[in-house]
Amino acid sequence: MIKELSHPLVAELINRLRKTETNAAQFKQIVEELTRLLFYEASKSLNLKSHIVTTWQGDLPFDFINQNELVLIPIMRAGMPMLNGLQNLLPDAPNGFLAMKRDETTHIAKTYYQRLPDCSGKTVILLDPMLATGGSLSDAIALVKQHHPKQILSLNIIGSPEGIKSVLNNHSDVAITIAQIDERLDENKFIYPGLGDAGDRAFNTPE
Numbered sequence: 001m002i003k004e005l006s007h008p009l010v011a012e013l014i015n016r017l018r019k020t021e022t023n024a025a026q027f028k029q030i031v032e033e034l035t036r037l038l039f040y041e042a043s044k045s046l047n048l049k050s051h052i053v054t055t056w057q058g059d060l061p062f063d064f065i066n067q068n069e070l071v072l073i074p075i076m077r078a079g080m081p082m083l084n085g086l087q088n089l090l091p092d093a094p095n096g097f098l099a100m101k102r103d104e105t106t107h108i109a110k111t112y113y114q115r116l117p118d119c120s121g122k123t124v125i126l127l128d129p130m131l132a133t134g135g136s137l138s139d140a141i142a143l144v145k146q147h148h149p150k151q152i153l154s155l156n157i158i159g160s161p162e163g164i165k166s167v168l169n170n171h172s173d174v175a176i177t178i179a180q181i182d183e184r185l186d187e188n189k190f191i192y193p194g195l196g197d198a199g200d201r202a203f204n205t206p207e
Contacts, residue, residue, distance in 0.1 A: 077199045155178075
């Protein structure tokens with residue numbers, strides 16, 4: 001299942017990311033804002049839980065997202081600004097971390113660090129700005145499934161049709177919410193037109 005956002009504001013923010021003159025601080029801020037828009041769409045399926053809160057009219061029941069039933073997992077390092085964007089909305093949700101790096105020769109991603117909280121019976125939200133070949137996201141999903149979550153949601157900024165197809169072929173049960181699907185992968189397996197390396201641009205890492 002895939003949902004692509006369709007909104008003039010999303011297009012505006014994506015195209016700001018494409019500009020080479022957008023600096024690291026601006027890049028991270030835009031990614032954070034897009035992540036909140038992605039979560040707004042993806043969270044429509046989440047259940048609410050009633051809590052008694054003290055208001056000016058006394059103690060009354062109101063519905064809230066059960067943050068303890070969520071797990072936010074960025075794919076490092078490019079996913080870290082996405083996590084920052086959601087932590088402001090969901091400060092009580094536990095966080096996990098996955099670090100992956102793509103081999104530029106084989107184009108295969110390798111996991112070199114993982115730190116996950118209890119995911120059993122919970123909704124895991126994977127945060128990865130770039131869905132290119134789909135290899136790293138597919139591997140991340142497979143790894144998270146070993147921890148028996150209730151469901152997995154993937155939030156992505158941009159992606160390629162090839163990468164999305166690959167992920168859904170391997171994990172048809174995962175819901176992908178993406179800001180924009182770009183034209184294709186180029187000969188080097190980069191998203192075209194894309195926006196460059198999201199990790200390098202967010203953290204001002206020289207190429």
